[in-house]
């Protein structure tokens with residue numbers, strides 16, 4: 535790479551980071567409610583959901599009260615692939631999506647006749663922010679010989695420009711499938727997940743340059759130090775983490791794959807490199823085990839994101855109630871765009887239904 539193109543790349547990275555930081559400044563976590571108020575609010579939400587035939591779908595990274603409410607009220611808690619499937623298949627009139635914006639958009643694309651609401655429309659994702667459609671479309675145009683595979687953490691417009699949408703639970707299988715067909719891949723936006731898949735499969739992949747602000751903070755050195763304190767611990771890592779972290783992980787997998795691995799592994803102590811929102815489900819399903827959050831970069835400048843996504847944290851019972859009561863924060867996707875984005879999303883869901891997906895890793 536010549537000096538001028540290196541300078542351009544550095545400028546573009548600096549401006550991406552600045553844009554992410556501006557979004558982060560607006561991501562305030564809601565106040566924690568006292569127990570009695572929380573219970574009262576939960577029963578009001580349950581009653582509203584019953585009357586309006588609404589269902590709550592929550593991501594593992596959201597707060598535990600939202601996860602419990604989703605499960606207790608006939609809704610669902612899962613990773614983004616499972617959330618999309620549940621939303622598509624359930625018979626609700628209203629889908630409440632507790633997670634981040636792209637999850638609400640995917641729900642709306644797959645369920646155009648349902649009213650899709652979110653506790654907040656401000657909850658976004660650093661991967662989505664760092665992959666604006668104009669720049670992405672030009673990148674695709676420059677590499678027209680490649681099959682475009684995008685991670686689910688992208689806008690509807692970016693999905694519409696892709697051939698395949700994948701989540702972390704299915705990305706390896708899809709890339710292997712494309713590689714067998716002799717296809718070269720353009721991957722976006724998460725560079726760590728892309729690099730992990732390229733290394734694991736040997737596929738010809740050109741990578742977009744963006745990262746998850748939560749997973750990027752995990753550091754291999756810190757995990758090694760922790761392993762000296764807990765020598766019998768297993769390390770489970772999400773593939774959005776940097777390569778050095780994945781190298782020392784016993785299992786690399788999506789949130790659901792991490793939860794399943796935690797249940798199956800014999801280890802009592804488990805170090806987990808993903809958002810700490812997942813600990814609620816880990817502890818529920820493996821109550822006898824000790825889960826330890828992997829250390830992050832510590833006090834560096836982005837530590838607002840350390841091991842907990844600031845945008846997932848914006849989802850609250852209070853905001854959920856207000857949104858359902860007033861039917862505000864509706865997720866809308868323009869119909870032509872939704873039709874285009876539906877194709878790669880459906881391709882993923884159909885592929886998932888035909889495949890048997892398991893944990894990929896060293897365990």
Ligand code: SF4
Nearest residue numbers: 659660746747748843
């Ligand atoms: S945890 Fe990372 S990838 Fe997930 S929504 Fe937050 S910023 Fe995006």
